[in-house]
Amino acid sequence: MHNISVIREIKPNKSCFKRTVVTIGFWALGRALQSLSHFDKKVIEDIKDWPENFKISLNVLPLGPYLSIVKKNGKLKLNGVSSKENPTEKFQNADLIVDVKNIDTAFRMIIAQWGVHDVYAQHKTSVIGNVVDAMKFIRIIYAAEDFLFPPILSKNILKRLRKTSFSKFSNRMRVYFLGLFFGI
């Protein structure tokens, strides 16, 4: 006679630490994008053709966190960050949706271990929407990462860093002190 195993349902664990880090990272990314859309020429150029109220969602599958950004008055605005499992309506029905396939991937992105191109290379994102908009979004994410992370980290996650200059330094300070706290 074989012993019969106890058959029971096993539910997945929750990685609260990673969810918290990713939620904070999404908030910082949203604020940085909002700030850059006020002064960075390349970001302004990339978002100029998006219509008013153009909405972008960055989602971690399957249960979040979620980041929503919207274009208002010609600038990007952080529309919200949520770590709830069931997102409210403002995180749904976006014009461009970028899904990260799991929380571990999002975590590695947020701590600057993997760049957007690494995640792409590993098939760990999917995009719903127009390719042209997706390419513009990738470029503005690169811009935000270039300003948010110090060069020692960003050189690992960007294919090319912007040239070091006084204006880059002052803009980085602007993102840190005005962008993150006040969104300007």
Add this chain to the structure above:
Amino acid sequence: MKMLPKYYEFFNSVKINAGIEALETIPYELNLVNANRPLIITDKGIVNAGLLKIVLDSFADSKLVVGAVFDETPSDSSLDIVNKVAQIYKETNCNSIIAVGGGSVIDTAKGVNIIISEQTDDIRQFMGVDRLSKPQRPLIVVPTTSGTGSEVTLVAVISDKEKNVKLPFTSNLLLPKVAVLDPRMTLSLPQKITAATGMDALTHAVEAFTCLQKNPLSDAYALSAINLIRENLIEVVQNGKNADARFAMANASLMAGIAFSNSMVGGVHAIGHACGGVAHIHHGLAMSILLPHVMRYNLDVVGEYYAELLLPLAGEDVFINTKKEDRAEKSIQVVENMKNELKSICGMAVSLSEAGVKEEQLEDIAKTAMNDGAMSPNPKEMDFEDVMQILKLAF
């Protein structure tokens, strides 16, 4: 030691029926899935070249009843056409699709399949990656060019003429059931098209071997494809009736298709798509002109990979007799020589100006290329100024 990627994905479920009388296996394949009433999608060029007749004749003494033939596929597949063909499919009670043609015909067939299988009247809601959820109807693809590799790719691109945008659909479910490579189907391909589509296949293989999603399996397909292209492209352009060389090129195109379907293409395709969109030059021709220039641009990042490519590109003797540090540059020279040889054989253009691109179009091409999806997998960052520099060199 060769580094493997930290993580990779590879998928290809297409059955390959290749060789003499491969067409004659189609009734058996459709019978296996109980789908004996196919809709054939093709174009006028295929009909006029007598290729459709060869396909229909191959069904003799089978239970296959062709429900309808649609032969008006344009060179650029569009939403209107896809909707029209889907309507024909429904009205004629078909239960499977056979695509006989090149890239546009195959993309149209994949688009029709989405509409039918997802039971939708708006294909746009399935645009993007992994948006399909229902198994597709059996799709059999018979390629008539040796270049696109669409018979084994999971992508379809359909134009939205109203909004002037190209809609990409990517899903494993889009992979055809069977790809049929029959030497009879490419024998009548004109010389210049043979050369351009061959260079398209070469570009697929080179970019698959160097772009960000490259992996050991896609590498194997890419290297085999380049070997076959080296051995057969010039011969098939010089002697189009050489059935063995034609068949080898069909295999090369298919293998390059499997490679790039899993590792993506990069800068050559991004700029080439833009050349097609802005200046309407043939896709394969754009690939041929741009390939060495983009290789040279990427050289400092993926030189190691280009050095490896010298063996399949030039053969053993050249590889052995070239110093290790010179192999990457030599690979680029081999591609340039191939391009020039094709020009001397069939007059294929080697520069954008020869291909009819106007200098004032270069800026528009560069702007369009920056927003092409193929820009992302390129191993080296490319901005507007970089693309302009490449275009000026290729002009």
